Amino acid sequence: MTDIERLRYDVVVIGAGGAGLRAAIEARLQGKKTAIISKSLFGKAHTVMAEGGAAAAMGNANPNDNWQVHFRDTMRGGKFLNSWRMAELHAKEAPDRIWELEAWGALFDRTKDGKISQRNFGGHEYPRLAHVGDRTGLELIRTCQQKIVALQQEDHAEFGDYDARLKVFAETTITRLLKDEQGRICGAFGYIRETGKFVVFEAPAVVLATGGIGKSFKVTSNSWEYTGDGHALALLAGASLINMEFVQFHPTGMVWPPSVKGILVTESVRGDGGVLKNSDGKRFMFDYIPDVFKDKYATSEEEADRWYDDPDNNRRPPELLPRDEVARAINSEVKAGRGSPHGGVFLDIASRLKPEQIIKRLPSMHHQFKELADVDITAEPMEVGPTCHYVMGGVEVDPDTAAASVPGLFAAGEVSGGMHGSNRLGGNSLSDLLVFGRRAGLGAAEYASATTVSVPDAEVEAAVAEAMEPYQRDTGENPYAVHQELQQTMNDLVGIIRREDELEQAIEALGKLRDRVGNVAVAPSAGATVTEDRGPAYHPGWHLALDLRNMMIVSECVARAALERQESRGGHTRDDYPKMSADWRKINLVCSLRDGVVELKRQEMSPMREDLLSLFELDELKKYLTEGELPAEEKN
Amino acid sequence: MTQTTVDAPAKDRARIPARTLRTDRWWSYPLTTFIVFTAWVIYATVRSMMGSSFWVEKYHYLTPFYSPCVSKACPADAADFGRFVPDHLPFFIPYALISLPFLLGFRLTCYYYRKAYYRSFWLTPSACAVPDKSPVRKTPGRYSGETRFPLILQNAHRYFWVIAALISIVNTWDAINAFHGEDGGFGIGLGTIILWVNVILLWGYTLSCHSCRHVMGGRLKSFSKHPVRYWLWTQISRLNTRHGQFALITLGTLALTDAYVALVAHGSFSDLRLFN
Amino acid sequence: MGYKAKFRVWRGDAGEGELKDYTVEVNEGEVVLDVIHRLQATEAPDLAVRWNCKAGKCGSCSAEINGRPRLMCMTRMSTFAEDETVTVTPMRTFPVIRDLVTDVSYNYEKAREIPAFDGGDVKPGEFRMQQVDVERSQEFRKCIECFLCNNTCHVIRDHEENKEHFSGPRFLMRVAELEMHPADVQDRRQIAQDDFGLGYCNITKCCTEVCPEHIKITDNALIPMKERVVGRRYDPLVWLGSKIGVVKRGKSTPKA
């Protein structure tokens, strides 16, 4: 093992999206020697895909907005399953995090009086999303990236070395977290893609900021990096995950062409008048208005159409039902054989607005369909279907420090759980990244100051052996094939609408897949001109084989948790238990790993602090909470 | 290297023998430009040295190639700006010797023309992703762009622009003069219209200039504090997106205007009169 | 619908390699990156390619397709004739790591030399900027850092030795972005010319031609920057003005 490089850092941040970069900036600002480990190139993380904006109650657009309102909106959106402390911190700190970005050079769109402009979004009471056109995520990443460069320039001025205290390891993948004899984190092990070489980071504190798990599903808006690495690494290191059953499916993703299947079609298409039709040309959403919403949604096309101009005297069109309702409806239409040629339904804006209006209001959608699908949305309908978008579940952390249960482990962003409860509001993820990215960086820096560690050789040896396994197998499964099957299984059986028998089937299928994952082999990479072995450098087959382990573990967590929770709430819809249950509200499902097997246990949530509880009307609380949880003084 | 790897080996570019793998007709732009520019330069040179057929006395048409006409050889009515250059200079000194060199300088340092001739004459590069210098001119040498003499002089463009704007005023004067009827009063002919079209397009070209855009407002850090200049900048920016088109069209209208005046002056055909 | 397409893909490492021929299935609506992925999943599991978003938003999948610098995920197969051979090579300006993957660290090194945004004494939350003032820089911030412009720019593509003194259009544009940032207080004009090589650019517009974000790099960033540099360096009137004290010239920011 002598040829494996060992690098010493105080804090190692795994993941270079919004949360990771923010955490790293904070750790470095605290004077800690920090490494950022990026699975892709620096600045390419999935955060760039976020369009809408970052929610923060700055009150620029409406002075009535404040953190209490934002807190309430978040809790409602998550159906009260959120970690209330996280939601509180998030609502309180988001404005500062946004302003800070501006001081680092971000250029948000402006209001008339020169402040940051804020836009409306589903679930937010006031216009609250700071944004830059429809590329807010890119702005966020670029700003953090440039802040990191600025810090490196300071170090360069001081030490003559840009990387002295903050270094980015691009295209590096961590495959194991390392622990010492006391059960504390002592570092991380991974490989560098370019050379295929292994590397050991020795560090007392590791921050996970690896994002989501979308790549376990066939149809997803997530990129290839989203293989649940952080979720799996945390489990393997002995930490636990919560709320894994809650996966957000966006009802409208592109379904065709194959190359872009899953890419998001923004909700504003429907907000601007777009309607959903099946292959018979019928606006089918009228058939899917659930009883609880009967009085809020229009029952005739005429009334629905009037709403766009006169929302006060008409009820909303059913296309604007909550995401899960719409997704479910699309699902049933397709299952009933009334889908579009490529297995979605039609989203028609062309017959509703004039071409100029469409281009003006939905420029990026027009561009997206034109360039990617060769579809002119001003002339033809789009084909859309549900797509896996976000996982609410993740590493169970302490809200204030982002520390996981394993000493030295921290998590922030999509990989952490609790903040969004059962359903995330649009716009809350970008602010989540910043708020908890910073807190994780702070927590890690503080912890690292008081801890020194060293990596035991045995840990490294085990990690090497594991990583080389698929590479050394001569015959075995093709990782691409296994991956496809895993995605298909999750999509079909643990998708948007879940049923007990299907989930059981899924768990069985996953069990079989687990054995196959354990048996994937990658052919040695053949040289270009000669057939000599090119080694593990930049070998995509090998990388996928290693990622498969993570997707496998995470998928099992999702499936098991989904089977366990017998209610429907937010991102978890059970056909056989369609109602929300106040008793289940109190329960978090916690996943952990024992001897390589996923274990699930129920855990009571801590009751909400009185002052936060008092922000809500009693009538509203009654919808969510059990009798015993309602505020004491009001019960009589 | 620090960004990418822990001790990554030094690497080379991919060795791909083909100079370019482009399959489209990338050579057509530089080739056409080459032909058009060369033809134009020849025409313009010949015409400006010809010393004849530049003035239609009857209608007061003066070709832009001779404006302002400052040689003692110019007819009195054609020389509103004075005749102070001696007659009988060598033939290659044009009558409009106070404007032509600047106009040449203006167009030579114009950002659009620079692009066009760097691509078509210099071949640096002739087209995107096609290597600099064709096999015809295999000078390996270093490329220094516009950092050294003489190309560093391109930075003087804004001064040429100021002069060009003044010359455009002269051209406008010529066009006003061209409202000259047979009886000495007001009159309009096809020539008048041609002169006007030409001068308007010349203004389009001159005002859409990048230096103009800079001076009018582009150099400001804050637009909101200078609303008028912001408005100017916005308008010029709008024109500026068409700057290349203006540059090419004015080449055409200049030659056309000149040819028309020349032919009428020469008596090849008579001007089409619309009024008087 | 589906057909077999002829592909030629550059395979190799350490500079050595060759164009390999493949015949591969293409389905309706696919882009070049899909076909490359199909090759990976079938014939060539070790074919190295860099990509992330598959939606033209991350700028990872830059390569050269039929000799033209493009994003693989934004190049639709329908733009080629069915009997046309599609040639895919790595970007030529950067050293190749393997197959279609190049080492783009040049770009990250250049990025680090540009002095960062400096908002002066304004406290976070107190910035006031008008929409009209931020729009110019916002255009440049659309950049997805695909580095196709730097790859195409002949200044370094055809003259490796210039890499040392030339930051490429992407980062000259970054300088322009900061110079036009309404809240920035530094002056980077001097170093734009001296250290980042603005003078090497001969405004032939290839960067603009290949930019997948359709940023008008040359017209809106490079030429305005050149004009600003003239104002600082080459304008005799400004020079004279500063000598006699009518024009105030601030301090130039040194390179970072």
Ligand code: SF4
């Ligand atoms: S315009 Fe300048 S920077 Fe852009 S490609 Fe041409 S020479 Fe390079």
Ligand code: SF4
């Ligand atoms: S400016 Fe355009 S071409 Fe250059 S890196 Fe940015 S997006 Fe790519």
Ligand code: FES
């Ligand atoms: S005249 Fe063309 S840029 Fe000035």
Ligand code: FES
């Ligand atoms: S994969 Fe992101 S731009 Fe092509």
